[in-house]
Amino acid sequence: MPLAALIVITILAHSAFNGSRVTISLYALSLGASPLTVGFFISLYSALPMFLGVAAGRMIDRVGMRRPLLVSTTVLVCAVALPGLVPTLYPLYVAAACIGTSFMVFHIAVQHMVGETSTDENRRNNFGWLALGFATSNFIGPVLSGFSIDLLGHRETFLILASLAATSLFLVYRWRNQLRHTVHDKPPAAHGGAIELLRIAELRRVFICTGLLASAWDLFVFAMPIYGTSIGLSASTIGLILGSFAVATFIVRLALPWLTRHIREWTMITLTFGVALLAYTIFPFVSSVMLLAAIAFLLGLGLGATQPSVMSLMYTTAPEGRAGEAMGVRSTVLNVSHTFLPLLFGGAGSALGMGPVFWTMAGLLAVGGKIADRRRREVSAQGSG
Structure with a gap:
């Protein structure tokens, strides 16, 4: 499949996913x-993706990407349409769980496809184009939902997103x-599960950096x-301040094809930690x-630039036939952050104020940067040498 077609498919599915989060929240309140x-x-x-991410990655390694993409997108359509059909x-409980789980499978399959169909020379560049697609749908989904709810209503918005x-x-x-349909029926003989992947030093570093940078993104939002x-x-x-962050992520991802030709993976990740550390250190003083909009823009430039580097490192480092599983571990790390970070930092912010929360994040970013x-x-x- 041409990369451009895969990006269009991703923008459409991710717009439905992102828009549904806004619409479910506002519909439930109404x-x-x-x-x-x-x-x-x-x-x-x-x-559910937090618990099923690794299993989904293993499944994609085993059966290939065609069936997971078809099934996950079908479930996504039905789940997004459900609240519009049953008001x-x-x-909404069923819809939220099914939307999140189906898109998790879709996400891993798409990333695996980009990695597998790329060469060593263009892999990071191709992940950069995919990241630009996600940045585009990050804007389309919420904006489309907001205007559609105001003009048409919640039920109609669900059906538009389902379309x-x-x-x-x-x-x-x-x-x-x-679709390139590579099946890995026989994974490597020494298969110790996700723990074995964590024993690989390069993958372990990637997972740690992924978790810290995801936490920095989640904390800002x-x-x-x-x-x-x-x-x-x-x-x-x-x-508007949040919008400044979103615009920055789009701009930096637009420049990623050029950046990836001039900046190596670990250099890009190190720079991102430095930018995010600076932003979180000075936030409480501003x-x-x-x-604030300028700092948010700076933070968006940093955090928006790392995904291609992380994905390229992960794909090239994972054992043969287990790239999908490695991406599943990354998905689990991300979903742990999405699930627990608001509760953890929300409680700390209520007790101590947001300044200590920002500085705690800065300390964690300093560790990741090192x-x-x-x-x-x-x-x-x-x-x-």
């Missing part, structure tokens, strides 16, 4: 649900015979509205809207 209930809905998006609160997923499914089916409110900013102003920089120096020494 039905009288409490904020706690809404929080539970959102946690369902990540709870009560209870179907995006259905278009993605149609394109997957249309291109199914051109979660904590910026709380911090903004605490210093008296309006909702629209907070939205109350100016322009400065790990990444040590590896960067090792790779540089090997290259010069």
